[in-house]
Amino acid sequence: MDYNKLANLLFPQIKKTPADYEAIYPPRNLPEGAKVTRLGPSPTGFIHLGNLYGAFVDERLAHQSGGVFFLRIEDTDDKREVQGAIPMLIQALHHFGVNFDEGATMNGEVGDYGPYQQSKRGEIYQCFAKYLVSQGLAYPCFMTEEEIAAVREEQEAKKVNPGIYGEYAKCRDLSFEEVVDRISDGQEYVIRFKSNGSLENHFTVVDAIRGELTMPENDQDVVILKKTGIPTYHFAHVVDDHLMRTTHVVRGEEWLSSLPIHVALFNALGWELPTYCHTTVLMKMDGETKRKLSKRKDPELSLEYYKQEGYHPLAVREYLLTILNSNYEEWRIANPDAPAEDFQFTAEKMSSSGTLFDLDKLNDICKDVLAKMSAEEVLRYMLDWAEEYQPAIAAMMKDDPDKMIKIFSIDRGGDKPRKDLVYCRQIFHFISYFFDDHFMIEDDYPAEVSMKDAKAILNRYFQEYDENDDNPAWFEKMKAMAGDMGYAIKPKDFKKNPDQYKGHVGHVSNVIRLAITGRTNSPDLWLIQQIMGKEQVRGRIAQAFQDIG
């Protein structure tokens, strides 16, 4: 069989040779040790936390080593493509601090190793497919869906591995004439890799995250070119990552099982393997069991969700880095104010067991991140969020920026900043009592205080409240009132002799707190009232008095 003849029959339009492409895409001129990584999303318009997690690995590995991080669009499946997905993806990643040096961008492509969209690289893949055919390492396969299904049935009956390989690869040894006949007959075909591997033989590769991996050789005649001439992922990955000179391939562990295919392909083409970094999948609790994050089942884990809720990108990044590198957390404790970029990230320190997504931890990290920001930064951040998702709230906040700054300044800075701001939606709710339109009584009056007393407290407070009182003076009045009404002035006294008092001054002030903020817990009440102003304070007190009836 003259494979060259076959190759020319199949790919008459392909004139370039592999050597031509080697010349067009020469090895990159980078310093020793620089890593080249890439993100290769398919433009389905959906990206979740797990994708971001992987993107951080790519980004850190490349930028920490003075290398290149590029974006390649893997759009070889036209059925799944979603319009406008690419800019959305770039923006979403940018929002979380992931930026590319090369590849697809908002304004076309940047870089010398393009095109960076697989749908535009048809000729390149075909050239290498042609080469494989010419070497007798690939062949046209005319099997129809029905034939393949029949083979599968037979294999299931025989309890052998399913797939097209060995004796089941019916088009493996077609003669040149037969191929000509079938083509002129109008039969459609795919190009399959002619595997010479065996499940009996094992090979090992070193994964940067997992160490040495042992796997059986690939024995499947996998499709490398679909009948449309478009490559499958396997083939595109091998050709692209070689030609784009990727040094480190970071991808989820769901790819582990197709690694033998990729290794076989790299070998067949005579290329050096990149360093693989198979990350663990991010898991989620689903009832009693863990399972991989799924785009269909877990829309709440999409990046868009975190943006909508107003999670600070730095916090999300911080969280992901925490679960990404086991020594990050300790480093962060030792270097609370250093930029995350200073951390020396290593693939070896990455976990290889499935990680459960922990919202509590994310929230905790959010608190720390927000506590370090200035009031101005918090306001800016809230406004950015609100303008996009809650325009009415944005307008309201912009109405009185000075007041907003005061609100966000409460217990901010200093050694012990409050940490009760988590994410925008929560933050707005947290401060909502400052706005009459959003004010609601959310808690109950303290159990220690009778309704009758509550009314009396509100009434006296209404009479005595003077916004010119400073904090100690204001609280003196509170204590006086508590004492007069049979409540302990010092909480300790009440604790010691609970029978002698109705309650303590904290309970009394909580009546006021509830009237003013709608809750039994809030930051310093005096400060809140100073920010609100006399009118609003008296209004709330009067309203509460009325509501009790």
Added chain:
RNA sequence: GGCUCCAUGGUCAAGCGGUUAAGACACCGCCCUUUCACGGCGGUAACCCGGGUUCGAUUCCCGGUGGAGUCACCA
């Protein structure tokens, strides 16, 4: 089912033959405090099981068990 990966408290995890088995989150208690929060102190809680190897296994090997992933002309 075949193949592969994984296995330390509820969660994330350190550990890489000898440790009182770190730390963080969550939880509980105490202190501080007009509330909450912050902060401080303390606490509950773990090496999946069974065989080896070894003077000694959480650590190395084998076998189970459990979890996950994958078996497409999807990525």
